[in-house]
Amino acid sequence: MLSALVVAASVFLGEGWRNPPALFAPEQAGVLAMRLWRVGAGVLVGAALGAAGVVLQSVLRNPLAEPYVLGLSSGAALGTALCIIGGGALAGALALPIGGFAGALASLAIVYALASAGRRTMPHTLILAGVVWSSLCGSLLMFLVSQSSAEGLHAILWWFLGDLQVFDPRLVLGGAVFVLVSLGLLVPRLRHMNALMLGDEVAGHVGLNPESERRWLLAIAALMAGAAVAVSGLIAFVGLTVPHAARALVGPDHRRLVPAAALLGAAFLTCVDGFGRIVLYPIEVPVGVFTAIIGAPFFLILLRRGQKRVWS
Amino acid sequence: MSPPFLSRGRRFVIPLCAWLGLFACLSRADEIRIISLSPSLTELICDMGLTGLLAGRSSACDYPPSVVSVPVVGDFGRPNWERIIQLRPTVVVATDLERPAMMRRLREEGIATLLLPCEGWEPLLAAARAIAEAAGQSQAGEEWVSRMQSRRESLQQRVSSFYAGRARPRVYAEVWGRPLTTPARDTFLSDVITLAGGDNVAASLSGKYVHISAEWVVRQDPDVILLAYMLESGAAAANLKARVGWASMRAMRDGSICQSIPPDHLLRPGPRLMDGAEALAEWLMQWSQTFDRGSDDPRN
Structure with a gap:
């Protein structure tokens, strides 16, 4: 409820925020449309990153896990960079996001294959494989960057910082389909996540196959993170901290935690982006720059309050 | 401390250069060899009729076509020091100080370096004079400058008489x-738009490309x-x-999108900017005749 209010309010954040009704004047129709699409993209990306963050933190049983661990981000970055340098940026507006999306999913598949050499896939093996794969992708990326033209460099850098400005509505709609399908797949598994958190043995006792469950959840998280990356580029911090903030607010039960993280992520990202629209207007500042600047203090306060409540 | 293999290399390269330099001095003492590290300066040198003095260029220097036969010393912004030394230049010209250390080394080798950022008409004219002087052909530089200035003045006159009593079109340029x-206020492109009779909407913003x-x-x-x-195909992809x-914008409704001018004529701070300015002025004047709103547009 609160999230919905924040999202609605963030529509008005931007130039002219002191006079919200003016946005509905007929001559501002173009601006309003842009604003709405942009907020929509923010909701989508924020929700996807928040929910994917919770899933990865619980599947990997690691509080530092986030959607970009497991090489998702560097894989996506590599895919996008290949697209930019290979002239894919010119082939069409959708080439870049598709490159990023493919890179993210390919990364996850490779990391999973690397980590599951035996029959069981241990979380820490997954993380380790992800880190190593990230380094490999990072090096390849640096090679590409060092060889690319100034314009290519610029495009890559901008993409790294994350940007919610929507030029092509099809991109957001495509991303929305992926995120909604993933959320739909996720909802029936929320109870399983609670069991998985207690360890594979307990999960086995309640009739789950931890291995296949984990595989499903990872695939869902990758799908969401990949879609988010495709829509907005790399937006840091949201996927890592929003789950913790949500946990501090609603507790560790995933049936409440995942929706809370999705809503909180959506509200947080749209709010930060609205702030970014105002700060240096009309100069554009990528939203990825502000997520940590604004989010970190907010998160630390929540963390302290949460700690007091739970542990003292 | 530099690693031993480097100092060995230096021990080899420096005497070699010295011998080559001595040889060059003895054989053709007055020869001038210019290496241009920037496409706009290469164009400027050729436009002044000094193509014959070019000993090297960057891989981005692709105009005029006659420079293709000139050896390449690396990419724009990424010149190769050894290639430069091998070509025995007497002058190296560049627009940006991308490798300060390299330029210093070049000076230590006795090679004159000219750093000529050309962001604006005056710096461009000054660059022409400086290069011509370094090439010992000040006359060519002065001629080029006066040619450029007279083209500019005649365009200015044409534009100002055309827009007397007319609103100047407000132009948003996207690079x-x-x-x-x-392009904000401090860019050459903003100057070019103004010269061509346009009113750059971003001229109110300080800075360069924002x-x-x-x-x-x-x-x-x-x-x-x-x-x-x-990139020429980039504009098409802008879609x-x-x-x-965007469809709500006046320019989009009227289809007032100018993309016929080759980007090199608008973005390279060299002699062809005048071509770009003239073409843009022509386009804008035609536009103004089609969409004449008189001078009573409330926004002006």
Whole structure:
């Protein structure tokens, strides 16, 4: 409820925020449309990153896990960079996001294959494989960057910082389909996540196959993170901290935690982006720059309050 | 401390250069060999009729076509020091100080270096004079400068008499689409737009090429959108029509999108900028005749 209010309010954040009704004047129709699409993209990306963050933190049983661990981000970055340098940026507006999306999913598949050499896939093996794969992708990326033209460099850098400005509505709609399908797949598994958190043995006792469950959840998280990356580029911090903030607010039960993280992520990202629209207007500042600047203090306060409540 | 293999290399390279230099001095003492590290300066040198003095260029220097036979010393902004030394230049010219250390080394080798940032008409004219002087052909430089100035003045006169009693078209120029990048006040392109009779909407912003908010562009509601993408195919990919909210702009409704001018004529701070300015002036004057709103436009 609160999230919905924040999202609605963030529509008005931007130039002219002191006079919200003016946005509905007929001559501002173009601006309003842009604003709405942009907020929509923010909701989508924020929700996807928040929910994917919770899933990865619980599947990997690691509080530092986030959607970009497991090489998702560097894989996506590599895919996008290949697209930019290979002239894919010119082939069409959708080439870049598709490159990023493919890179993210390919990364996850490779990391999973690397980590599951035996029959069981241990979380820490997954993380380790992800880190190593990230380094490999990072090096390849640096090679590409060092060889690319100034314009290519610029495009890559901008993409790294994350940007919610929507030029092509099809991109957001495509991303929305992926995120909604993933959320739909996720909802029936929320109870399983609670069991998985207690360890594979307990999960086995309640009739789950931890291995296949984990595989499903990872695939869902990758799908969401990949879609988010495709829509907005790399937006840091949201996927890592929003789950913790949500946990501090609603507790560790995933049936409440995942929706809370999705809503909180959506509200947080749209709010930060609205702030970014105002700060240096009309100069554009990528939203990825502000997520940590604004989010970190907010998160630390929540963390302290949460700690007091739970542990003292 | 430099590793031993480097100092060995230096021990080899320096005497070699010394011998080559001595040889060059003895054989053709007055020879001038210019290496240009920037496409705009290469164009300038050739336009002054000094193509014969070019000993090297960057891989981005692709105009005029006659420079293709000149050896390449590396990419624009990434010259190869050894290639430069091998070509025994007497002068190295560059627009940016991308490798300060390298330029210092070049000076230590006794090679004159000219650093000529050309962001504006005056710096461009000064660059022409400086290069011509370094080449010992000050006359060519003066001639080029006066040719340029007279073209500029005649264009200025034509434009100002055309727009007497008429509103100047408000132009939004886009040089890159993601992020939206537009020339603010301190760019050559902004000067070119003004010279061509346009009113750059971003001229109110300080800075050079700035990343601009898409909402701002729509709010400005420019008369004309000028696409000057560095890569020619980039403008086509910009696909303005598909952008959310842009259809509400006056320029989009009227189809006032200028993308016929080769980007090199608008972005390279060299002699062809005058061609770009003239072409843009022509385009804008035609536009003004089609969409004549008189001088009573409330926004002016």
